[in-house]
Amino acid sequence: MYLGAAIAVRLFAEVSPAAVTWLRQLGAALVLLAWRRPPRTAWRGRAFWLAATFGLVTAGMNLAFYESIARLPLGTAVALEFAGPVAVAAVSSRTRRDVAALVLVACGVLLIADVRWSGSPLGVVFALSAAALWAAYILLGKRVAVGVGLDGLAVGFAVATVALSPLALGTGPAWASPRLLLLGIGVGVLATAIPYALDQVVLRRDVNRATFAVLLALLPVTATLTGVVLLAQTPTLPEAIGILAVVTGIALPTPEPR
Structure with a gap:
């Protein structure tokens, strides 16, 4: 996912973040439609509207995320974005450990935002918007995984590609x-088709929440390392402490029996 994000950051010098988002959606939709070939039943009724809503929420999340990483380091933006899923976990549980996890993440987010606000307040706003949409993605993603499956992913991304078609006006340089x-569509495969399809596989299984939380905690770390290695984005000390607080908060939720 973050290899795709690093490629996207390099594309922003020639194509706008909004246009790269549309190319990402197009690439993911084409791959998933060719792979799944959703039946007619997936294009009507409750299944269609659920998939379409999920696709639009996911596209909005990706658009906000790309606008944020155009202004903020990759690892910083991902750490801010994690406020969404951790809030969902804390609200759904309300145990002391989950509340403590939310407090840790909130402190990390505030620390990062304090560092970045003066330089790019819009980048912080976009990252937190992506966090809110990620929370919605989690809530809808489970319903899509159980009720519709990967066919719903293909349908949802196709609908989002059509709905966001005005963004294609900025893709002129790519067609020339x-x-x-190729890079723009490749981002769709790397950052959307593969990781989101894997999300659907994981969400269909009864995965222990503590295990899943530990795995999620790796994401800000991998995003930060990707930013350092591929984009030369080294976090400042306050940012590094903030990212560490977010990672600790993600891994903290109450364990559940298998």
């Missing part, structure tokens, strides 16, 4: 350059 077009 096979390299840019």
Whole structure:
């Protein structure tokens, strides 16, 4: 996912973040439609509207995230974005450990935001918007995984691609350059089709929440390392402490029996 994000950051010099988001949606939709070939039943009724809503929420989350990483380091933006899923976990449980996890994440978010607000307040706003949409993605994603499955993912991304088609107006440079077009669609495969399909597989299984939380805690770390290695984005000390607080908060939720 963050390899795709790193490629997207490099594309922003030639194509706008909104246009790269649309190319990402297009690439993911084409791959998933070719793979799944959803039946007619997936295009009507409750299944369609659920998939369409999920696709639009996911596209909005991706758009907000790309606008944030155009202004903030990759690891910083991902750490801010984690306020969403941790809030969902804390609200659904309300145990002391979950509340403590939310407090840790909130402290990390505030620390990072304090560092970045003067330089890019809009980047912080976009990252927190992505966090809110990620919370919605989690709530809808489970319903799609159980009720519709991967066919719903293909339908939802196709609907989102059509709905966001006005963003395609900014993709002009990509159509004149096979390299840019291939990279833009490749981002859709790397950052959307593969990781979100894996999300659906995981959400269909009864995964222990504590185990899943520990695995999620790796994401800000991998995003930060990707930013350092591929984009030369080294976090400041306050940012590093904030990211560490977020990682600790993600891994803290109350264990559940298998």
